[in-house]
Amino acid sequence: MNDERLRALYQQAIERRRPAERTACLPPERLLALAEGRLRGSEAQEAADHAMSCASCREEYALLRAIARVQERSSAWSARRLALAASIVLALGAIVILRTTRQRDAATFRGSADEVRLLAPEPGVAPLTLAWRSVADASRYEVELMDSAGMPLHQATTRDTVLVVPETVRLAPGAEHRWWVRAVLANGREVRSTVATFRSR
Amino acid sequence: MADHADPVSSSLEALLTRFGERVRQAGRRYGLRGADVDEVVQDVRIRLWRALASGEAIARAPGSYVYRTATSAALDLLRRRRGRHETGFDPGTDLPEPALQAPATAERALADTEIAARVAVAVDSLVESRRAVVRMWLAGFDLREIMHAFGHTEPKARNLLYRGLADLRARLTAMGIGPEALP
Numbered sequence: 001m002n003d004e005r006l007r008a009l010y011q012q013a014i015e016r017r018r019p020a021e022r023t024a025c026l027p028p029e030r031l032l033a034l035a036e037g038r039l040r041g042s043e044a045q046e047a048a049d050h051a052m053s054c055a056s057c058r059e060e061y062a063l064l065r066a067i068a069r070v071q072e073r074s075s076a077w078s079a080r081r082l083a084l085a086a087s088i089v090l091a092l093g094a095i096v097i098l099r100t101t102r103q104r105d106a107a108t109f110r111g112s113a114d115e116v117r118l119l120a121p122e123p124g125v126a127p128l129t130l131a132w133r134s135v136a137d138a139s140r141y142e143v144e145l146m147d148s149a150g151m152p153l154h155q156a157t158t159r160d161t162v163l164v165v166p167e168t169v170r171l172a173p174g175a176e177h178r179w180w181v182r183a184v185l186a187n188g189r190e191v192r193s194t195v196a197t198f199r200s201r
Numbered sequence: 202m203a204d205h206a207d208p209v210s211s212s213l214e215a216l217l218t219r220f221g222e223r224v225r226q227a228g229r230r231y232g233l234r235g236a237d238v239d240e241v242v243q244d245v246r247i248r249l250w251r252a253l254a255s256g257e258a259i260a261r262a263p264g265s266y267v268y269r270t271a272t273s274a275a276l277d278l279l280r281r282r283r284g285r286h287e288t289g290f291d292p293g294t295d296l297p298e299p300a301l302q303a304p305a306t307a308e309r310a311l312a313d314t315e316i317a318a319r320v321a322v323a324v325d326s327l328v329e330s331r332r333a334v335v336r337m338w339l340a341g342f343d344l345r346e347i348m349h350a351f352g353h354t355e356p357k358a359r360n361l362l363y364r365g366l367a368d369l370r371a372r373l374t375a376m377g378i379g380p381e382a383l384p
Contacts, residue, residue, distance in 0.1 A: 003366075007339050007340075009313065009316055009320045010321065010324065010339035011340065011341065012313065012317040013317040013320055014340070016317070016318070022283050028276045028283075029276065032272065034350055037350060039350075044333070045330065048337055049332060052337045052339070052340040053321075053324075053336055058340050059234070059237075060279050061231075062228060062231035062233045063234075063237045063238070063279075064276075066233050067271050067272055067275055068268075070268070071264065071265070071268040073223075073227070074268075
């Protein structure tokens with residue numbers, strides 16, 4: 001006997017057993033609890049045992065179950081949409097953080113395009129070496145070293161971000177000196193550093 | 202009924218059309234009668250109309266609110282029917298399975314009736330834990346529905362169902378209803 005035949009025979013049997021009175025039937029609220037999956041263990045077994053052997057209760061269960069299923073699917077869809085929205089927000093957040101981090105890292109490594117960041121000279125190292133962060137799209141850097149009064153001691157242009165000051169440039173011992181860098185970008189725009197100071201030995 | 206151009210009516214009709222169609226679609230697998238859905242939807246229409254007086258409120262009504270309203274309407278429908286001793290079954294439209302509805306011969310119909318009665322007796326004799334699961338399956342609900350109703354995992358539901366059906370077939374065979382008895 002195949003499954004469909006067995007089902008048809010069973011449904012015919014419970015139809016013939018359809019009760020004239022509903023006194024022994026499950027209350028509608030109990031059917032609803034079963035339809036919503038709120039019963040467990042022996043409660044669910046007892047409720048289903050009756051509901052599925054009584055044609056009237058089975059029909060009522062079908063109605064309540066169909067309504068409950070619509071709600072379940074709607075909730076599941078809402079949950080999926082919520083999860084999707086959360087995933088999108090997380091992904092966008094991750095992208096923003098990643099990009100910000102990368103930009104910051106790049107700015108730290110290359111320097112930003114808005115300014116030239118100078119690095120403090122290593123004290124006591126000879127020859128004097130001036131260094132700065134690279135600037136995006138910089139085609140060259142112009143460096144100026146001055147004494148404490150602002151008089152130029154040395155000027156140079158380089159494509160590098162390091163300048164070794166020739167030993168011929170005499171720095172007053174123990175005096176404060178100033179220097180700054182101007183980056184000339186490929187588009188002709190100029191970006192300047194602030195004026196930094198250091199004390200010579 | 203108000204004119205459909207009325208925003209309240211338009212919103213309500215759109216909501217109920219969508220909801221009713223979903224219930225009908227979900228109910229088809231359970232052999233649900235369309236008339237029951239129509240009756241519930243009509244009741245939901247009246248309740249939402251009274252509770253949500255504006256089209257905007259209806260359009261904004263969350264699914265859970267509509268669900269609670271529909272559930273409440275369905276419960277009231279069942280109570281009313283029980284109170285009037287109605288079964289909701291109409292022999293004129295609620296026909297049994299086609300294979301049983303038009304048997305080739307009167308003898309075959311009688312044989313089917315007898316066998317169906319024995320099937321019911323055999324199901325009654327199954328052990329309790331398997332019986333409810335087998336009943337549900339025989340009543341037209343699939344494994345997923347069984348899992349939902351009992352809170353079983355799929356392996357547990359499958360195990361109970363397969364063992365229960367095997368028991369049932371063994372009992373039917375013992376009663377003289379084997380595969381050869383029913384072509």
